Amino acid sequence: MATSHPRVAQGVPWRSIGKILIVIFCVLFLTLPLIEMVKAMIADPQLLVRQLLIGLTNGAYIALIALGYTLVYGIVELINFAHGDLYMLGAFFSLTLVGVFSLTPETPWLIRGPLLVVVLLATMAFTATLNMLVDRWAYRRLRGIGSRMAALISAIGISFVFQNLGLLWGYLRFPFMNGVMGSNAVAPKSFPALFPNVNLLAGTGVRFGAKDLIVVGVSVVLLAALYVFVTRTRLGKAMRATAQDRDAAALMGIDVNRTISLAFILGGALAGASGMLVGLYNGTAVFDMGFTAGLRSFTAAVLGGIGNIVGAMLGGLLIGIISALSDQYISTKWTNAVVFGILVIILVYRPTGLLGDDTAQKA
Amino acid sequence: MTTAMLELQDVHTYYGNIHALKGISLTVNQGEIVTLIGSNGAGKSTTLRTISGLNSPRTGQILFNGTRIDRLPAHEIVRLGILQSPEGRRIFPRLTVLENLExxxxxxxxxxxxxxxxxxxxxxFPRLRERIAQKGGTLSGGEQQMLAIGRALMGRPTVLLLDEPSMGLAPVLVEQIFTIIQDINKQGTTILLVEQNALMALAVAHRGYVLQTGLIVLSDSAAALQSNETVQKAYLGME
Structure with a gap:
């Protein structure tokens, strides 16, 4: 350009000095810890593998929640703040059913196995329905009027409502629940150890329990089913079409509101499954467990490229593994800083996320 | 023995406070190609959007084969056989050509x-067969236009609403598209065609309406409109 703006660079190259300072800072503060980390990883490969496997398990349940964020965002561009809390309600619902069915670690597998499947399906149905109804009552009316802020604020409100619902749930002492909520209403609730506590890799020095396999296995099945649904079926394609162009979808005869409901139903079902799996895996559920899980899952969705289904799965896996490595090699207290630091770096250089589309950020 | 298939009676449509259609009345008979011409912002696309149910009229009626459709949601209007190839093509960019058609x-x-x-x-549109697995967003403008029309045809329209099918196309392609529009009509589909290219539109249409700032100012057979002085000056670029 002939008339480009005169740059300050004439006298002092401030920008380069800034860059040099950042590089020096990074070298000083990051090199040594990084070297230490790598040394520690090499020194004890078994520990590294163990952490990676923990990351895989955590990644699986994070991916399940992340999909709910990404499906809904992809189609209505709403960050569904209440989604993490929906996952918590899934955990509470499944715990209640565990009480109703009087499932204990002594229940024979022939009965326990099928009943656990029933609990899983019922929980998914519960959170799916709840998510769909909340969309109808609290979000749908706010769509298309004013700014997107209205629906976002509504979602934040629902998040608090859900958390208080979780607190209220802790007070429930119906006889048919068989005392599953414990004696203290606010305290974390305990699940009975219904997943077998066997190390599948016993003798190798690495731990991958049967319960890890259940969490990962169920997640993979659900993720695969969702992927096939969205890419291969008529309704799944209609959902992608609606995400890409709502008016054009309506002109194809697609009922847009129903398709949006479908996104909430699918996302809700996956969150419920995640809540049950994590509850049984960790043996505990508490009314505010949805906050951190929701935040990490949302991060996973953004990391993978929000609106992108495979991106949410990949993002979940990455967040799971990074967290597990950070827990072990840095400090659990630093994990959130590390996870979000990496998110910031990736977003600065790739604002649409790892698999996000450059032209648009949806589906 | 013409039967009115699609009829608009004094239709008023608003965008917020903006009065976009100020009482449109028009008729499309079975088997016809009717064109709606007029300059930018005259309300041509709004008329089609209102028929398709993307906008609902504040007052007035829209009848399809004698039944009111102006309060139906867009997806139900499609089920009646009224399909639209919208302005700007609106291809699903990240679905393949085949998925778009599906x-x-x-x-x-x-x-x-x-x-x-x-x-x-x-x-x-033989070109679409070659592009079957390609993402809609990667097609050229002309191919996207073919896809948009093809996509609407997949819904087996009784009435096909075409919004600016010639927009942004090379002259050769424009001719081709208009020939195809005539073919589609000969195969039995009634067509309401919105165009800025009045010359081409009047050449293929049976009748036409001239729209100006939300009002119909002229309506006649296409041949009569072609020889109308006002139309020639304003829309056909003749002095």
Whole structure:
């Protein structure tokens, strides 16, 4: 350009000095810890593998929640703040059913196995329905009027409502629940150890329990089913079409509101499954467990490229593994800083996320 | 013995406070190509959006084969056989060409007739067959236009609403598209055609309406409009 703006660079190259300072800072503060980390990883490969496997398990349940964020965002561009809390309600619902069915670690597998499947399906149905109804009552009316802020604020409100619902749930002492909520209403609730506590890799020095396999296995099945649904079926394609162009979808005869409901139903079902799996895996559920899980899952969705289904799965896996490595090699207290630091770096250089589309950020 | 298939009676449509259609009345008879011409912002696209149910009229009626459709949601209007190829094509950019066409047939969940219709679209637009697995967003402008029309045809329209099918196309392609529009009409589809290219539109249409700032200012047979002095000056670029 002939008339480009005169740059300050004439006298002092401030920008380069800034860059040099950042590089020096990074070298000083990051090199040594990084070297230490790598040394520690090499020194004890078994520990590294163990952490990676923990990351895989955590990644699986994070991916399940992340999909709910990404499906809904992809189609209505709403960050569904209440989604993490929906996952918590899934955990509470499944715990209640565990009480109703009087499932204990002594229940024979022939009965326990099928009943656990029933609990899983019922929980998914519960959170799916709840998510769909909340969309109808609290979000749908706010769509298309004013700014997107209205629906976002509504979602934040629902998040608090859900958390208080979780607190209220802790007070429930119906006889048919068989005392599953414990004696203290606010305290974390305990699940009975219904997943077998066997190390599948016993003798190798690495731990991958049967319960890890259940969490990962169920997640993979659900993720695969969702992927096939969205890419291969008529309704799944209609959902992608609606995400890409709502008016054009309506002109194809697609009922847009129903398709949006479908996104909430699918996302809700996956969150419920995640809540049950994590509850049984960790043996505990508490009314505010949805906050951190929701935040990490949302991060996973953004990391993978929000609106992108495979991106949410990949993002979940990455967040799971990074967290597990950070827990072990840095400090659990630093994990959130590390996870979000990496998110910031990736977003600065790739604002649409790892698999996000450059032209648009949806589906 | 003409029968009114689609009829608008004193239709008023608003965007917020903006009064976009100020009482449109028009008729499309079975088997016709009717064109709606007029300059930018005259309300041509709004008229089509209102018929399709994307906008609802504040007052006035829209009748299809004698029944009111102006309070139906867009997806139900499609089920009646009124399909639109919208302004700006509105292809689904990250669906493949085939998936885009499948979406056109969304209301009919039946794979046998779908194959027939796919063949029909490929015969009209052989280019689409070559691009079958390509993402809609990667097509050229002309190909996207073919896809948009083909997609609407997949819904087996009784009435096809075409919004600016010539926009942004090279002259050769424009001719080709208008020939195809005539072919589609000869195969039995009634067409309401919105165009800025009044010359071409009047050449293929049976009748026409001239729209100006939300009002119909002229209506006549296409031949009469072609020789009308006002039309020639304002829309055909003749002095």
């Amino acid at each position: 979406m056109g047939a969304f209301t009919r969940n039946d794979s046998v007739t779908m194959k027939e219709d796919l063949e029909r679209v490929y015969t009209l």
